[in-house]
Amino acid sequence: LEQAQQKVAELRNTLNEYNYQYYVLDEPSVPDAVYDRDMQALIALEKQYPTLLSPNSPSQKVGGAALSSFEQVTHDMPMLSLDNAFDEESLLAFEKRLKDRLKDSATMDFSCEPKLDGLAVSILYENGELVRAATRGDGQVGENITANVRTISNVPLTLRGDHYPARVEVRGEVFMPREGFAKLNEQQKETGGKVFANPRNAAAGSLRQLDSKITAKRPLMFYAYSLGVVQPESFTLPSTHSARLAQLGQWGLPLCPDIDTAEGGRGCLDYYNRILEKRDNLPYDIDGVVFKVDRIELQAALGFVARAPRWAIAQKFPAQEEVTT
Numbered sequence: 352l353e354q355a356q357q358k359v360a361e362l363r364n365t366l367n368e369y370n371y372q373y374y375v376l377d378e379p380s381v382p383d384a385v386y387d388r389d390m391q392a393l394i395a396l397e398k399q400y401p402t403l404l405s406p407n408s409p410s411q412k413v414g415g416a417a418l419s420s421f422e423q424v425t426h427d428m429p430m431l432s433l434d435n436a437f438d439e440e441s442l443l444a445f446e447k448r449l450k451d452r453l454k455d456s457a458t459m460d461f462s463c464e465p466k467l468d469g470l471a472v473s474i475l476y477e478n479g480e481l482v483r484a485a486t487r488g489d490g491q492v493g494e495n496i497t498a499n500v501r502t503i504s505n506v507p508l509t510l511r512g513d514h515y516p517a518r519v520e521v522r523g524e525v526f527m528p529r530e531g532f533a534k535l536n537e538q539q540k541e542t543g544g545k546v547f548a549n550p551r552n553a554a555a556g557s558l559r560q561l562d563s564k565i566t567a568k569r570p571l572m573f574y575a576y577s578l579g580v581v582q583p584e585s586f587t588l589p590s591t592h593s594a595r596l597a598q599l600g601q602w603g604l605p606l607c608p609d610i611d612t613a614e615g616g617r618g619c620l621d622y623y624n625r626i627l628e629k630r631d632n633l634p635y636d637i638d639g640v641v642f643k644v645d646r647i648e649l650q651a652a653l654g655f656v657a658r659a660p661r662w663a664i665a666q667k668f669p670a671q672e673e674v675t676t
């Protein structure tokens with residue numbers, strides 16, 4: 352059993368590394384055949400020694416037993432929504448409000464991110480292991496969808512490296528890329544399954560499946576966009592949001608390739624126009640961009656209004672004319 356335990360641990364590390372290279376770096380270091388061979392070896396060993404099975408084994412990416420219902424999860428830190436800026440001057444007004452409030456006329460750096468049209472999800476890692484995932488729900492209480500989130504190909508089951516907080520909650524968007532959405536609807540038509548109106552509905556429907564084996568077959572993706580609970584609070588994190596996103600990337604969490612930083616409202620407008628320009632060629636649906644004050648201590652000084660942070664705003668694009676097929 353000792354040898355088996357050793358071999359299983361090695362195979363898990365190897366397969367987690369392959370997943371990271373393939374899904375996060377987009378630079379696989381081995382051909383699929385090697386990946387499959389190692390995965391089959393792991394599955395065989397876990398079958399032979401069931402006591403070695405762990406929910407965080409890469410072999411569990413295929414899903415487990417169906418649930419009868421979803422448990423509720425209370426978010427220790429509420430998952431808030433975003434205030435909207437609909438046009439140029441309200442974005443500049445956003446910046447002006449911040450400067451007035453901070454009594455600081457210096458140009459402010461912003462973290463700029465596409466606003467993916469999917470579902471906000473919270474993923475909790477304890478001692479580097481994925482232990483729980485939940486939907487946003489009403490912001491306070493969401494649904495426990497851990498088994499389903501484990502099957503999402505680019506969600507790491509374990510964090511990389513060995514320098515991370517004991518508990519770290521990662522928040523981000525689960526979405527379905529357009530290509531996967533089109534293929535799924537084709538399959539659904541052929542099998543008489545439910546055809547989805549758009550990628551967001553398809554992602555929601557796939558994520559809220561009680562049977563994670565169904566979720567595992569759906570082409571879902573995840574991009575991290577912020578941190579939630581971090582314990583111990585004494586764990587030193589970077590002092591800007593953009594550097595914290597980079598830190599998440601170091602731990603193996605996937606980030607949207609189109610994130611950037613910008614100087615002042617002007618820089619944000621340039622970013623808005625750049626992303627609007629490339630929107631139709633992106634592999635995923637976005638419904639706008641999100642600007643966040645980059646320096647964390649300024650975020651803390653600005654705090655939140657009732658339902659959304661003062662320090663962040665979404666700028667939505669005009670609704671995309673639906674192409675009727």
Ligand SMILES: Cc1c[n+]2nc(N)[nH]c2nc1OC(C)C
Pocket residue numbers: 431432433464465466467471524576577641643660663
């Ligand atoms: C609701 C939300 C949605 N999004 N999407 C991105 N990219 N960042 C982001 N941040 C959010 O909220 C934080 C500003 C709290």
